[in-house]
Amino acid sequence: MLRSPSNIRWKEYPDGVKLSEPALLTSGYEMRALYLPKNREFVLGKDTKTIVALLRGTLTNPSLDEKESRIFKNEAIKAADNSLLFLCRDLGDNGRIRDELKGLDLEWIEVAKGCFRSTPKIEVDDYRINLWYLVPNHNGGIHNHKESTDHNISEQMIEVHVQLRGKGWMVKYREKDEDTEYERLEMKIGVAHPVLCRVNNGKVEYPWHAYVSGPEGALFIVFEDYRIPPV
Numbered sequence: 001m002l003r004s005p006s007n008i009r010w011k012e013y014p015d016g017v018k019l020s021e022p023a024l025l026t027s028g029y030e031m032r033a034l035y036l037p038k039n040r041e042f043v044l045g046k047d048t049k050t051i052v053a054l055l056r057g058t059l060t061n062p063s064l065d066e067k068e069s070r071i072f073k074n075e076a077i078k079a080a081d082n083s084l085l086f087l088c089r090d091l092g093d094n095g096r097i098r099d100e101l102k103g104l105d106l107e108w109i110e111v112a113k114g115c116f117r118s119t120p121k122i123e124v125d126d127y128r129i130n131l132w133y134l135v136p137n138h139n140g141g142i143h144n145h146k147e148s149t150d151h152n153i154s155e156q157m158i159e160v161h162v163q164l165r166g167k168g169w170m171v172k173y174r175e176k177d178e179d180t181e182y183e184r185l186e187m188k189i190g191v192a193h194p195v196l197c198r199v200n201n202g203k204v205e206y207p208w209h210a211y212v213s214g215p216e217g218a219l220f221i222v223f224e225d226y227r228i229p230p231v
């Protein structure tokens with residue numbers, strides 16, 4: 001079952017399936033949370049690409065682990081256990097990497113120079129979900145979630161990012177210094193990067209990292225999980 005509180009509204013379908021209503025619309029995407037009880041199915045829109053992110057639970061189909069996401073088309077999603085998913089249906093690139101936020105009562109705020117975040121965060125089942133837009137060729141700020149650094153505050157949570165439009169990289173550093181970069185993961189649209197942090201005795205530990213945008217800028221979604229596995 002889903003834990004409360006949540007700031008989204010659900011529309012209920014037969015057999016306990018729930019879909020958030022209204023959808024969040026931006027940059028040619030229609031985004032909704034989906035709650036799929038054990039053994040239930042949900043069919044993705046015909047001939048439309050949908051980014052499917054599994055936030056909780058287990059699926060029989062498609063093959064996705066928790067905190068993974070990929071693009072699917074014409075697929076019947078089936079839950080092996082009570083599952084929470086987030087769907088971004090791609091209605092077509094409208095050429096606006098940063099676009100108005102419609103459907104939900106959200107707005108963009110510039111949290112640091114060139115870095116925009118949607119607010120308030122969508123809250124569901126101990127996840128907080130938000131969109132980010134970075135202006136072209138911009139480093140979103142090196143941080144490790146231990147020290148508070150301008151727009152990245154110190155909180156215990158497990159985050160993954162999924163690219164929606166434009167190009168971007170998740171970059172890791174040995175220190176809080178751009179010259180100490182040691183790994184650069186290219187963000188492919190619809191695909192979450194592997195989880196960056198480790199959980200050590202119930203404490204979440206991140207390497208220094210930053211999201212870096214390409215020449216067109218980048219729109220991405222962040223899933224923050226505040227349910228830390230117990231020691």
Ligand SMILES: [Fe+2]
Nearest residue numbers: 143145159209
């Ligand atoms: Fe981060």
